Amino acid sequence: MALSAHAGSETLYIQHFGNEEARGLQYYLKQMNGYSALKKAFALKPDQVIDEVKKSNLRGRGGAGFPSGVKWSFIPKTSDKPKYLVCNADESEPGTFKDRDLMRYTPHLLIEGMVIAAYAIGAKHGYIYIRGEYAREAKLLDLALEEARQAGYLGSNIQGSGFQFDLTVHRGAGAYICGEETGLLNSLEGKRGEPRVKPPFPATWGAFGSPTVVNNVETLCAVPFILQRGGEWYAKLGKLPNSGGTRLFCVSGHVKKPGLYELPAGAVTLRELIYDYCGGILDDRKLRAVIPGGSSAPVLTPDEIDVVLDIDPLMKIGSMLGSAGVMVIHDGCDLVRLIYRITKFYEHESCGQCTPCREGCRWMANIFKRILDGKGRLEDLDLLLDIANNINQKTLCALGDAAAGPVKSFVTKFRSDFEARIRG
Amino acid sequence: MSKHLSDGFYQDMKKLEPHYPTKVALLLPALHRAQEEYGWLPPEVLDEIGIYIDIHPAQVREVASFYTMYNLKPVGKHHLKICTNVACSLMGADELVEYCEKRLGVRCGETTADRKFTLNEEECLGACGTAPAMMLGDDYHENLDTESLGEILDRLEK
Numbered sequence: 001m002a003l004s005a006h007a008g009s010e011t012l013y014i015q016h017f018g019n020e021e022a023r024g025l026q027y028y029l030k031q032m033n034g035y036s037a038l039k040k041a042f043a044l045k046p047d048q049v050i051d052e053v054k055k056s057n058l059r060g061r062g063g064a065g066f067p068s069g070v071k072w073s074f075i076p077k078t079s080d081k082p083k084y085l086v087c088n089a090d091e092s093e094p095g096t097f098k099d100r101d102l103m104r105y106t107p108h109l110l111i112e113g114m115v116i117a118a119y120a121i122g123a124k125h126g127y128i129y130i131r132g133e134y135a136r137e138a139k140l141l142d143l144a145l146e147e148a149r150q151a152g153y154l155g156s157n158i159q160g161s162g163f164q165f166d167l168t169v170h171r172g173a174g175a176y177i178c179g180e181e182t183g184l185l186n187s188l189e190g191k192r193g194e195p196r197v198k199p200p201f202p203a204t205w206g207a208f209g210s211p212t213v214v215n216n217v218e219t220l221c222a223v224p225f226i227l228q229r230g231g232e233w234y235a236k237l238g239k240l241p242n243s244g245g246t247r248l249f250c251v252s253g254h255v256k257k258p259g260l261y262e263l264p265a266g267a268v269t270l271r272e273l274i275y276d277y278c279g280g281i282l283d284d285r286k287l288r289a290v291i292p293g294g295s296s297a298p299v300l301t302p303d304e305i306d307v308v309l310d311i312d313p314l315m316k317i318g319s320m321l322g323s324a325g326v327m328v329i330h331d332g333c334d335l336v337r338l339i340y341r342i343t344k345f346y347e348h349e350s351c352g353q354c355t356p357c358r359e360g361c362r363w364m365a366n367i368f369k370r371i372l373d374g375k376g377r378l379e380d381l382d383l384l385l386d387i388a389n390n391i392n393q394k395t396l397c398a399l400g401d402a403a404a405g406p407v408k409s410f411v412t413k414f415r416s417d418f419e420a421r422i423r424g
Numbered sequence: 425m426s427k428h429l430s431d432g433f434y435q436d437m438k439k440l441e442p443h444y445p446t447k448v449a450l451l452l453p454a455l456h457r458a459q460e461e462y463g464w465l466p467p468e469v470l471d472e473i474g475i476y477i478d479i480h481p482a483q484v485r486e487v488a489s490f491y492t493m494y495n496l497k498p499v500g501k502h503h504l505k506i507c508t509n510v511a512c513s514l515m516g517a518d519e520l521v522e523y524c525e526k527r528l529g530v531r532c533g534e535t536t537a538d539r540k541f542t543l544n545e546e547e548c549l550g551a552c553g554t555a556p557a558m559m560l561g562d563d564y565h566e567n568l569d570t571e572s573l574g575e576i577l578d579r580l581e582k
């Protein structure tokens with residue numbers, strides 16, 4: 001039983017979710033040993049903080065899984081420009097809902113993580129770029145920032161360290177593409193959220209043309225624990241050699257108990273998560289498909305769910321863990337409709353800069369619509385794959401891949417569903 | 425040119441200015457703040473924001489039109505935004521949309537004749553574990569079904 005096997009393993013966040021008291025500074029100081037990691041960090045040199053994070057095997061929780069310590073080390077040590085730290089709180093990947101709880105229940109964890117990260121890279125100012133729809137959470141963050149300022153955890157000469165750092169909450173306004181880090185940076189600068197040509201990467205040319213680190217909310221919330229208890233300890237929380245810590249899995253769709261599950265990285269398979277933790281399939285129906293990492297992740301069939309839920313194992317079978325948004329689909333679902341809806345999303349959210357993505361997403365959506373309307377042709381299926389292949393890897397940002405992967409996987413793995421619909 | 429935005433708008437902007445190294449970075453916060461005052465962004469308000477930030481009015485429109493939360497047309501007093509993305513549609517969002525369309529007599533994207541309600545389909549709101557979800561003003565309503573949605577509409581119609 002996976003449930004009992006991991007019942008004893010430690011969770012960092014989830015025990016505080018749902019508790020409104022947890023968002024206050026007093027709770028954070030008393031119940032979570034709050035701002036003690038910051039003290040430890042200030043006793044180290046910035047490079048030593050980065051080393052500790054490297055040792056922790058913390059990998060970015062925003063989607064790409066990039067090692068966070070390595071990312072921080074790309075920031076030039078000397079620069080005549082200011083440096084910036086930006087928290088990606090856009091949480092726009094469909095199926096993802098973890099950062100919202102981190103921000104509304106443990107905002108001080110995020111603030112402390114950001115102060116430590118800023119100290120490590122030498123940033124004096126940071127931004128929390130939060131999706132516009134999280135208006136309530138933005139207000140709560142502002143309140144927590146004010147508490148932190150009053151108590152001397154933000155501002156000039158933080159806790160007598162001589163280090164200066166402050167934060168601004170910046171609200172987005174409804175655009176999925178602003179989750180992509182360079183789209184986000186353009187949006188922060190007051191522009192359309194169109195992704196940039198890379199290189200230069202944000203580490204050299206980020207916010208306002210300055211060296212910038214962009215990290216996801218959950219990534220930054222891990223940092224205080226790493227400093228408090230050591231990189232090695234954090235690394236060992238994970239069950240795979242190069243992926244440390246716990247992860248928040250966002251489970252939605254057709255399971256009996258949807259919600260957030262915090263589990264050690266790489267500790268369970270997708271099957272265990274669905275059947276042992278989430279109580280199995282809604283109404284005891286049959287599992288039909290799983291999207292394991294937000295809607296951009298290629299779909300899996302029931303034969304593939306013995307995969308260990310972590311970044312590398314999922315990549316190995318051609319999908320991805322992404323933002324850990326696990327969407328479970330039972331046999332009552334019309335998969336043709338579902339992929340049409342997913343493709344409509346990418347069509348709507350494509351920023352329009354790159355022709356393959358702008359035109360390709362529309363063509364794919366139109367073809368799915370035609371199939372749904374009973375006007376499909378069998379050749380449409382190969383045409384869909386051809387369009388998807390001509391989007392994949394041919395755009396400035398990964399939104400193109402995110403639109404192509406689901407189409408390719410649905411059409412390939414569930415081809416008979418589409419054929420049956422076309423034959424009528 | 426006559427002023428449309430309140431003193432409160434300019435005071436709030438003044439407070440934000442030191443947070444950014446450029447003035448253009450205030451554009452999104454300014455659009456949000458202005459929309460709080462008007463419920464939407466009338467052309468003359470967009471122009472005034474352009475003057476305040478010192479950018480061309482076309483630049484204001486180019487940015488405002490990129491983001492779905494900025495209303496470039498008036499919306500009803502109550503703006504219902506029902507998420508119909510993956511998790512919500514798996515959990516019955518389409519029925520919610522249908523229910524609203526029937527009850528309010530409008531299609532998605534439209535406003536009722538009495539200007540009380542605007543109905544929109546929304547992309548993922550980040551509330552997938554409590555699907556289906558709807559945004560109304562700044563509030564989220566989660567775990568909805570036609571019954572609970574109906575009760576919300578009853579209250580708003582009063």
Ligand SMILES: Cc1cc2nc3c(=O)[nH]c(=O)nc-3n(C[C@H](O)[C@H](O)[C@H](O)COP(=O)(O)O)c2cc1C
Pocket residue numbers: 059060061062063064065066068088089090091092093176177178179180181182214215216217219220397398399402
């Ligand atoms: C289309 C697209 C949408 C994205 N949306 C998000 C998002 O909502 N939140 C997020 O943290 N990262 C998102 N990312 C990933 C970011 O570009 C970036 O990799 C991440 O913020 C880096 O932080 P991390 O290293 O801590 O994961 C998105 C990427 C793409 C291509």
